[in-house]
Amino acid sequence: MAAYNPGEIIVDPADVEPELDTIDLHVNVGPQHPATHGVFRMVLQIDGEVVKDAIPHIGYMHRGAEKLSENLDYRQAIGFQDRTDYLGGFNCELAYVQAIEKLTNLEPPERALYIRTILTEFNRITSHFMFLGAFGTDLGVFGTSFTYAFREREYIQDLFEAVSGDRFMYAYFRPGGVAWDVPADFKDKVRWLCKQALVGASDLDKLLTDNEIFIARCHNVGRITLEDAIDYGLTGPTLRASVGYRSATPSDISPDLTFDLRRDEPYCIYDRFDFDVPLGSNGDSYDRYLVRLEEIRQSVRIIQQAVEQMPDGPILPARVPRLRPGPNEVYMRCENPRGEYGLYLISRGGTGPYRLRIRGASFCNLSALKKMTVGYYVADAVTILGSLDIVLCEVDR
Amino acid sequence: MSPEERRPQAVIVPPEPGTIADLFAEALPGVAVTPHQGVTDVILIIGRDDAPNVLATARTDPRLSFDFLRNLSGVDYEEDGLEVVYHLFSYKHRHNVTIRAKVPTDDPRIGSVAGLWAAADWHEREARDMFGIVFEGHPNMVPLLLPEDMFDHYPLRKDNPLAPLEEWQGEALGDMMAQAGHIPPGSGYDVVAAEEGE
Numbered sequence: 018m019a020a021y022n023p024g025e026i027i028v029d030p031a032d033v034e035p036e037l038d039t040i041d042l043h044v045n046v047g048p049q050h051p052a053t054h055g056v057f058r059m060v061l062q063i064d065g066e067v068v069k070d071a072i073p074h075i076g077y078m079h080r081g082a083e084k085l086s087e088n089l090d091y092r093q094a095i096g097f098q099d100r101t102d103y104l105g106g107f108n109c110e111l112a113y114v115q116a117i118e119k120l121t122n123l124e125p126p127e128r129a130l131y132i133r134t135i136l137t138e139f140n141r142i143t144s145h146f147m148f149l150g151a152f153g154t155d156l157g158v159f160g161t162s163f164t165y166a167f168r169e170r171e172y173i174q175d176l177f178e179a180v181s182g183d184r185f186m187y188a189y190f191r192p193g194g195v196a197w198d199v200p201a202d203f204k205d206k207v208r209w210l211c212k213q214a215l216v217g218a219s220d221l222d223k224l225l226t227d228n229e230i231f232i233a234r235c236h237n238v239g240r241i242t243l244e245d246a247i248d249y250g251l252t253g254p255t256l257r258a259s260v261g262y263r264s265a266t267p268s269d270i271s272p273d274l275t276f277d278l279r280r281d282e283p284y285c286i287y288d289r290f291d292f293d294v295p296l297g298s299n300g301d302s303y304d305r306y307l308v309r310l311e312e313i314r315q316s317v318r319i320i321q322q323a324v325e326q327m328p329d330g331p332i333l334p335a336r337v338p339r340l341r342p343g344p345n346e347v348y349m350r351c352e353n354p355r356g357e358y359g360l361y362l363i364s365r366g367g368t369g370p371y372r373l374r375i376r377g378a379s380f381c382n383l384s385a386l387k388k389m390t391v392g393y394y395v396a397d398a399v400t401i402l403g404s405l406d407i408v409l410c411e412v413d414r
Numbered sequence: 415m416s417p418e419e420r421r422p423q424a425v426i427v428p429p430e431p432g433t434i435a436d437l438f439a440e441a442l443p444g445v446a447v448t449p450h451q452g453v454t455d456v457i458l459i460i461g462r463d464d465a466p467n468v469l470a471t472a473r474t475d476p477r478l479s480f481d482f483l484r485n486l487s488g489v490d491y492e493e494d495g496l497e498v499v500y501h502l503f504s505y506k507h508r509h510n511v512t513i514r515a516k517v518p519t520d521d522p523r524i525g526s527v528a529g530l531w532a533a534a535d536w537h538e539r540e541a542r543d544m545f546g547i548v549f550e551g552h553p554n555m556v557p558l559l560l561p562e563d564m565f566d567h568y569p570l571r572k573d574n575p576l577a578p579l580e581e582w583q584g585e586a587l588g589d590m591m592a593q594a595g596h597i598p599p600g601s602g603y604d605v606v607a608a609e610e611g612e
Contacts, residue, residue, distance in 0.1 A: 075559060076557075076559035081569060083544075084569055088576045119454065245532075247481050247482050248531060248532045248533065250482065250532075268506070269479070270506060271506060271507065271508045346452060346453070347454060348455065349454075361485060363489060365422075376501075384533065384535060384536040413559060
């Protein structure tokens with residue numbers, strides 16, 4: 018028997034069983050679970066702490082938004098667009114009214130285009146604030162990140178309420194323009210909110226970006242290569258975070274691409290503004306966070322330019338025709354806070370959509386969950402799900 | 415008036431020379447493709463049997479190399495059968511195309527593209543849920559959005575009108591909606607309500 022030394026851990030080899038049989042456990046997460054960001058369920062097959070398989074189950078929020086829209090006329094169906102991606106309602110409405118404008122050749126007046134752009138970019142900011150608050154909470158900065166993020170977000174919601182009458186379900190855009198003009202102090206409010214949004218972004222930046230626990234929990238977690246991300250149809254900040262992380266056999270990518278539809282296929286009036294598209298280099302959850310944080314600042318830049326250029330004038334064309342486009346179809350895609358929001362609108366000459374397919378960005382982003390999660394720990398699965406920033410209403414529609 | 419008479423037919427506008435349709439004609443000689451200039455993208459209308467070949471070429475041919483499946487959707491054209499529509503984008507060449515494959519309603523089978531684009535996995539499962547389209551060769555064809563035991567009807571098909579669902583959800587609600595004019599005539603609900611009134 019060796020002499021006893023304090024602090025030394027003595028393990029008799031005979032006490033350790035070298036090989037313990039382990040079995041894979043199936044752990045059910047959700048559907049009612051705060052870490053799933055809505056009514057989402059996944060079954061994790063785990064070996065110890067390591068995730069071997071992840072099976073997502075969706076459909077708990079399926080409301081038939083496509084079917085309902087097909088049974089209404091073009092204007093009535095605007096309301097359902099707020100209810101797909103409810104954190105980016107203006108963005109979804111913009112995609113929808115633009116799809117109708119493409120079919121009917123309606124030209125909105127300039128002022129309406131600027132109002133749309135400002136509100137849409139503010140909605141991107143509120144959506145990203147929501148992400149920063151929720152993601153911080155997922156990673157252990159419990160209430161603080163929410164409190165920081167929601168202060169500025171509430172101010173912006175107040176603007177939305179002043180403009181549209183509602184804080185979330187706006188139904189404010191119309192084919193050909195917007196429903197009514199903005200309040201008289203709109204520009205002053207927008208300028209003030211731009212400053213506040215930057216304050217909020219910098220507060221969260223200071224709280225999270227260099228936080229040791231935060232980095233430890235999301236750096237190098239949930240990495241996905243650009244090639245895999247494209248294969249799975251990822252879009253938006255989730256794709257842009259992976260731009261610098263290429264697979265062993267990189268595919269050819271056009272060098273001019275920014276992976277942002279506002280730049281690559283400009284719609285509305287996005288070609289008039291000067292802004293950068295932040296790209297990630299590592300393809301992990303931390304980069305997805307950084308990309309979204311920087312997008313807040315870039316959206317503020319767009320709004321600041323738009324509010325100075327915004328002209329006076331009408332907000333609807335002098336005469337809005339009856340919406341009855343001939344047989345035609347369009348696939349309108351827009352860059353939403355979560356990625357490409359596509360609307361496949363088919364008209365067969367009626368007063369409403371014959372078919373309205375909603376391609377939710379969250380739907381496609383979530384389909385890569387298994388690819389991202391397998392091989393990481395159970396706790397990382399929550400991080401990865403949070404970093405995808407899904408909205409279950411958009412997944413299930 | 416029958417629905418066919420009421421509906422104006424879509425006009426097929428051939429695309430200008432030099433669009434993506436020419437590249438497809440070059441890469442796929444002998445395949446019957448009807449090109450059509452859509453509002454934003456070129457649309458190629460193909461038959462069901464050509465679909466696996468056309469889509470595999472679109473994915474792998476270096477001139478086309480469509481590496482991103484934007485969207486996959488089913489459409490029910492009633493008397494004109496079903497359709498599976500693929501919206502594709504190439505990150506290499508920055509071009510778009512829409513491919514529409516006709517599928518007959520009474521035998522809705524088409525080859526799966528889940529092996530070409532991983533994104534197609536969920537899209538095809540959803541199209542199977544909503545339209546009953548059978549994607550042959552799909553690795554994991556279990557219901558995605560709808561319950562596992564829902565085999566009897568396909569919600570997004572046009573022979574599945576909304577009004578009877580409202581009726582099922584509650585007579586009072588359906589009555590109120592019919593009176594307010596929200597239920598379109600011909601959907602079946604108004605007939606039931608009239609008969610009961612007599």
